């Protein structure tokens with residue numbers, strides 16, 4: 001245990017924790033959407049993020065495309081891939097009563113993607129190093145990494161766009177309706193396959209955005225995705241399953257918890273404590289930290 | 298028989314291996330209110346869900362204006378003009394009243410007329426206008442049921458299916474509900490109504506069917522059924538006492 | 540209407556014949572040293588794990604994503620009891636083999652896992668339903684792993700515990716114990732599912748409200764299934780310890796110990812008695828074959844196999860080809 005540190009250190013910890021946590025958050029937003037309509041824990045989300053990171057790396061080293069600029073490619077490709085993944089892999093299983101089937105397809109996809117990446121790029125750690133990778137900027141008087149801050153902005157923008165889509169467009173409202181009650185939604189004429197495919201498309205597009213953030217910030221390897229999926233799940237539970245903006249906030253909280261635990265206790269316990277908080281939230285506040293219960297009729 | 302709006306023939310439905318409906322046939326003529334009554338567990342909800350495509354029949358068929366609905370998904374059937382207010386209302390409780398109404402007009406065909414439909418709905422359900430921005434889950438039970446019906450009317454359906462709209466409502470609200478059903482009827486809406494509130498239902502209905510443990514036990518005009526001694530004995534005695 | 544998993548007569552005879560053949564296999568000259576022998580040993584371990592998962596998820600309807608933690612708990616318990624000689628005192632010096640397949644040690648491995656399942660299951664199952672339970676068990680598995688990594692000398696930290704080894708030079712006892720456990724667990728589950736408890740478990744899975752209305756203590760039934768599942772996983776972990784000797788957090792808490800049995804069960808047929816065993820045979824054969832034939836791509840093939848199996852055989856082998864497996 002450490003003594004109470006000076007405020008600059010606390011600020012530094014909070015800032016770094018929040019910036020890093022936003023990446024869990026954006027992964028969690030994707031999980032939240034997919035879980036919402038399909039009731040599927042899409043365990044392959046982390047693997048898709050790492051796949052996107054490799055893609056970004058290939059674009060950078062192969063074609064010289066700046067990683068942040070590659071968002072313009074990665075996000076549309078993600079939309080298309082998500083749509084295809086749903087139509088090709090999950091469409092049939094979505095109609096089945098037994099949801100183990102979709103879960104296992106997700107697991108199979110995770111294995112497949114992880115190992116394809118190993119075959120193509122090798123199992124070693126990879127990174128994207130640009131001219132600005134090492135540069136820092138000053139926020140609130142604290143120096144922090146430029147790429148992390150960009151990652152945070154990407155997470156914020158991605159989540160913001162998704163929230164706007166869900167709140168302002170009719171199709172977005174249909175997605176929310178389907179998440180709440182699929183049967184009632186079909187009675188409105190909403191096609192489950194359509195909303196599921198939309199959820200998948202957006203979910204994988206967000207994985208693409210997260211991939212850009214990961215590629216520019218951390219070294220990564222083909223198997224780093226699973227832990228990312230787990231962290232995203234924790235963020236999802238903290239924010240309240242089905243609460244999209246909450247998922248981002250949940251990720252940021254998780255990042256803060258990790259930063260504090262690492263500093264005050266030890267790096268070895270960060271995961272246990274993160275999952276402990278996760279369990280506690282599931283048990284005592286399963287609707288998430290941010291739900292405001294309204295008066296029941 | 299000539300131009301039946303809905304024709305259900307020899308319907309047989311099962312949950313897994315357990316049968317719930319055996320050879321049930323009913324019909325609804327355009328512009329009428331048809332009631333389906335029967336005890337709890339008789340299979341009323343099962344029948345409605347099969348009509349709107351949520352359940353697939355083992356045998357028999359459903360025709361809407363002569364068009365067979367076999368193999369059609371519920372969202373397609375909704376698009377063909379059936380609006381089903383399910384048991385328990387099926388509101389999107391986390392969404393606002395207005396959003397619920399917008400989703401009622403989700404189908405491309407009716408989306409264009411959203412403004413007019415909304416105005417019409419607000420005339421019929423003024424309370425909903427006041428509460429447009431509130432979450433549906435925060436409404437009272439009666440208001441929620443009104444919203445569910447209002448949402449169903451947004452698609453200007455050719456057949457409106459109501460599954461126990463009076464369930465869990467106070468007697469005064471039940472009266473309002475039945476008054477509303479008659480108003481809708483006068484506006485020309487065809488209604489298929491399931492009720493445990495048998496007396497009330499048969500009073501507003503042009504025609505009625507009695508389901509008993511998955512089979513059709515009786516049918517006739519509302520007045521005939523109300524007057525039937527067996528029905529009075531089996532169902533209404535109990536209900537009047539409540 | 541309650542459904543009970545009872546294999547059709549024909550299936551039972553096939554199963555008996557296969558078990559008899561497997562039991563007699565060691566008599567075949569050269570069999571003991573053949574690759575098939577260690578292959579089958581792993582099939583048995585996975586089949587036991589799959590059976591355990593099937594109990595809580597297939598028959599009980601509660602998807603556990605934490606069974607690897609119970610496997611690890613059983614493995615660690617065995618290794619720690621053995622390496623610290625906590626059980627047999629001076630008898631150990633007289634009989635150095637006393638911990639080998641020692642029923643007391645193995646049952647304790649199962650019990651530690653079962654107690655952990657009760658401790659975690661009571662709060663999780665009383666509060667959480669469905670997916671939340673699945674997520675909770677996933678988190679639990681990770682916590683247990685971190686606890687063992689940080690457990691100091693007792694758990695050997697990131698390295699783990701090494702059991703004193705070297706007294707056996709053949710896999711025969713492993714093989715026979717594995718086979719015996721696989722058959723024993725299957726028979727126990729068959730008995731269980733035909734008992735009042737089994738009926739209650741299925742009733743809870745099919746309709747919790749109705750079960751509770753019929754006087755079934757839903758929470759107790761679920762926690763018992765979860766604990767039983769953990770017990771079976773713990774025994775499997777214990778068995779694995781006698782093979783691997785070095786029990787470390789990354790090996791025995793590996794998620795594969797949860798994912799693969801889950802996959803095998805689903806491929807074989809969830810909620811059937813023989814499905815988990817069949818699934819373990821088939822899937823392990825596919826994985827192993829891929830590992831030998833295309834070593835660089837084998838995990839790719841594994842992933843592909845799962846996806847294809849789920850796309851084209853979503854009900855599992857038993858239900859797709861086994862005729863009427865469930866008798867109403």
Ligand SMILES: Nc1ncnc2c1ncn2[C@@H]1O[C@H](COP(=O)(O)OP(=O)(O)O)[C@@H](O)[C@H]1O
Nearest residue numbers: 312315317335336337338339340341342343344
């Ligand atoms: N989801 C279901 N699974 C199995 N059986 C069901 C299900 N829903 C209803 N049933 C059974 O089907 C029969 C008819 O139920 P239902 O149509 O809901 O009756 P009602 O609406 O007239 O009360 C009952 O015996 C009921 O137990």
Ligand SMILES: [Mg+2]
Nearest residue numbers: 341342343384
């Ligand atoms: Mg009903």
